[in-house]
Amino acid sequence: MMLLEKDTLTIAKELLGWSLVHESEEGTTAGIIVETEGYLQDDPACHAYRKKSPRNAPMFGEAGTIYVYQIYGMHFCVNISTNKKDIGEAVLIRALEPTIGQDLMQKRRLALSKVQSFRPHELCSGPGKLVQAMGIHKGMNNWMIQESKLYLLPPVNEKPLEIITTTRIGITQGAELPYRFYVEDSKFVSKK
DNA sequence: CGTAAGATGAAG
């Protein structure tokens, strides 16, 4: 896909407005990407900053390689690897605006929580949340996006989005780098 | 080996 042939930060920004779709056994879920973060090779917060390892290997795959990792022992996050093979960079998907299969998203989120129900804007407003809601799992590691049941669809409307660029969330190393992007005024982002 | 820290989320 043309989009994935650009530099990582450009991709992180341009991915906003695209839809992420997952066709699973249980049903199809989809949402518009409203928040992303870029992780670069020379960036201390990047899992691939030091060297290639079993965990970060997917980041070194060709652009479009899916990288799913576990964090804090209980949550998972999805990334789409960017740049050429052997360059460890990726874009973390941080929030979606649900468009298809909201009932299934609700069901999946409820199964792993004690809450009664989630408001639509709480379904995918965070990297760990959207992974649950979309039914994404670690078995998808190394899958190629667009060649699997998890794929991207281009934006439907042509109007350009107002994009806010800011610092990333939840990291200590490289905390000052402006590598986070989100759609201005979106009620579906993890944090303003 | 032992252990601390981590790209989080929900409850108090």
Next chain:
DNA sequence: TTCATCTTACGG
């Protein structure tokens, strides 16, 4: 602000 929970990275 605290806790749940565990893999990975890195030092000894």
